[in-house]
Amino acid sequence: MLVGGVLVSYVKQLVDGLYVYNLSTTSTDNIVRLLPSSSVAGAVDFWLAATATELLNGNQSSTAVAVTGYVYTVAFSQTSVTVNETGPTSQLVTVQLLARPTADVVLNLTAASSRVDIAPAYFSFTRASWNIAQTFTVMAIDTSYDEGTSYADIITSTLTTSDAALNGAQTPNITVTIIDNDVAGVTLSAPTAITCTVDMYGNSTLKGTYSVSLATKPLAAVQVSIGGLSSDSVASPLAAFFGASNYSTPVTISVSAKATAKISAVALVRTETVTHVVTSTDSYYNKLAAPSVTASV
Known part of the structure; x- marks a missing residue:
């Protein structure tokens, strides 16, 4: 599709029952954005500005696109990982932004429980490094509790920035399956x-x-x-x-x-x-x- 005269492509995927649109453009000098940052089903405006200065001055073009679900602004290399308490074992996951921000963006990762260790759990992205993947480790913690053959945990993330389109934007969760090595006796x-x-x-x-x-x-x-x-x-x-x-x-x-x-x-x-x-x-x-x-x- 054309947004402000610039060709913008998107990939539509069904994730957790929601259609997710990953946006991209061949022009690295342009910014593809979504308003509102967390959408519901219906018409959503994708808009584009040639530079950060133009974006701040409100010079942008827009077009309406019908979507269902959310357009995520963060991409993880894996949204489902499996780790084992024996070892314990770990998985490497990378993360990057899908849109160039107008200000620095802080990403915080949080596990739903103490059964999973995330290192590091804090990342910073700038306008220059927004699309450079950063790596973190997801590791199982041996709890010494018998919790069955395996159990699940969830890693959520939050975006904090003065960029209104990205601050608090919807981000995908990471499902963690943990293989338990403890047997009650x-x-x-x-x-x-x-x-x-x-x-x-x-x-x-x-x-x-x-x-x-x-x-x-x-x-x-x-x-x-x-x-x-x-x-x-x-x-x-x-x-x-x-x-x-x-x-x-x-x-x-x-x-x-x-x-x-x-x-x-x-x-x-x-x-x-x-x-x-x-x-x-x-x-x-x-x-x-x-x-x-x-x-x-």
Whole structure:
């Protein structure tokens, strides 16, 4: 199409359900602009000025073009990246403006959560460097939380400038898929078999001990309850409690035979199974199958 006598071309793409128009012109001395900077469906004016001085003086020509969606003023080399907590791995992305500004432009990048690191997250573009691509790194952060096989994050960006047509203009988001390497689990830090002894009078002479901890940070408080013992044995404590700050700190569990009435002088050995029941509002831990411990008494 012709805008003010200058041939302007555009590429129409469907992105996230919106038609995106990337504008370009063969004349590097001209500025292709969009007003309003963030549009809705309908007629939108593309306008052009030969120089920044003419632009400031209001000397521009315009033509109406029907569009649906937004005309973005920033281009990223990728709008969808995948990174892995193992490593962790990262992806390089470049960014540049699609229109020459009348003033310096600052671009700030922000991740929706702390699961993604962006470096650098701040860029400055001038009238001379507006179309020179700048590079940043998107890296996964190993959170130590079990969040499933993968989860998503979003990187948004904002434009700040005294150029009214670009200040706060619509920018595309970057979708980040993060491959999780954490698997919820209950860890026993001792052999899965312990021995408890009593003397012939029923007095406990040896307690069997083992430790319990979690494999990953829980998203909510976790209780591991000790059970499975008969009335002739007792565990202490009867439950272990974990949160994000102490999930990897082992809690020692002791198992002993109860002091009962005098027993036969003949040594008797029985086997008991110590079970663990996990409860939490964290869906990855609630009712999680946990290993058991065999106690010989």
